[in-house]
Amino acid sequence: xxxxxxxxxxxxxxxxxxxxxxxxxxxxxxxxxxxxxxxxxxxxxxxxxxxxxxxxxxxxxxxxxxxxxxxxxxxxxxxxxxxxxxxxxxxxxxxxxxxxxxxxxxxxxxxxxxxxxxxxxxxxxxxxxxxxxxxxxxxxxxxxxxxxxxxxxxxxxxxxxxxxxxxxxxxxxxxxxxxxxxxxxxxxxxxxxxxxxxxxxxxx
Numbered sequence: 001x002x003x004x005x006x007x008x009x010x011x012x013x014x015x016x017x018x019x020x021x022x023x024x025x026x027x028x029x030x031x032x033x034x035x036x037x038x039x040x041x042x043x044x045x046x047x048x049x050x051x052x053x054x055x056x057x058x059x060x061x062x063x064x065x066x067x068x069x070x071x072x073x074x075x076x077x078x079x080x081x082x083x084x085x086x087x088x089x090x091x092x093x094x095x096x097x098x099x100x101x102x103x104x105x106x107x108x109x110x111x112x113x114x115x116x117x118x119x120x121x122x123x124x125x126x127x128x129x130x131x132x133x134x135x136x137x138x139x140x141x142x143x144x145x146x147x148x149x150x151x152x153x154x155x156x157x158x159x160x161x162x163x164x165x166x167x168x169x170x171x172x173x174x175x176x177x178x179x180x181x182x183x184x185x186x187x188x189x190x191x192x193x194x195x196x197x198x199x200x201x202x203x204x
Contacts, residue, residue: 049076049087056088058119060151065106067151070119072097088117099126099149101180109181110136112149124151140166140182154180162187 056075060067072088073095090096099112113135114128126149134142134156144162149155156178163172164182175188 047078047080050079052076058086062104065104066102068102069100070098070117071100072117083120083122085118085120088119090115096131097128099128101149103181108137110134112147114147125149126151134180134182136181138167138181140164142176142178142182144176149180156180 053075054073056070056072058070058075060069070088073091074089076087076089078085078087088097096113096115097117099114099117100108101110101112103109111134112128112132114132115130117129118127120126128147128149130145132142132144132147134140134147142156142162142164144158144160146158146160148157150157156176158176159174161172161174162176163170164185164187166182171187173187173189176185178185
């Protein structure tokens with residue numbers, strides 16, 4: 001049985017929604033961690049989760065249209081004195097954490113896959129960790145080890161090494177600010193490999 005949270009409007013209390021989720025779907029949640037579970041660097045040495053959900057799914061909407069959907073084998077909810085956040089984990093290689101992104105009209109724009117994600121509900125920020133891959137509808141692909149997604153400005157960012165492959169070029173560098181669908185992007189120090197049409201290259 002999956003923990004499901006549907007249709008939260010932007011600006012609504014996501015924290016309250018998570019609390020209701022734990023109450024309504026108690027059969028799919030637990031209030032302790034399993035011994036031997038691998039700890040993510042973002043949550044290790046930190047507070048104990050308030051609850052744990054298995055086969056979790058979380059959907060955000062804006063203006064009645066889907067904005068993003070998170071899916072993972074395991075979700076842990078944490079609360080501290082000044083914030084709350086959730087950690088989404090993959091438990092095996094074949095079931096990695098996925099973030100499905102949608103454009104302003106509600107159409108699919110990109111999919112982000114990672115080993116783990118940390119979502120800060122109140123701030124609208126998400127951090128993806130390890131083996132992060134973003135794939136867009138027009139066949140662009142980004143790879144890095146850490147990526148931040150901002151719900152409000154529809155941007156993804158990283159200070160790490162990043163590699164982007166498109167049908168026309170391959171670019172890589174350190175540091176990135178980009179649209180979440182990779183329509184436009186800015187890299188720090190970078191190099192590029194551009195595919196040149198041979199017929200065009202040989203024209204006088």
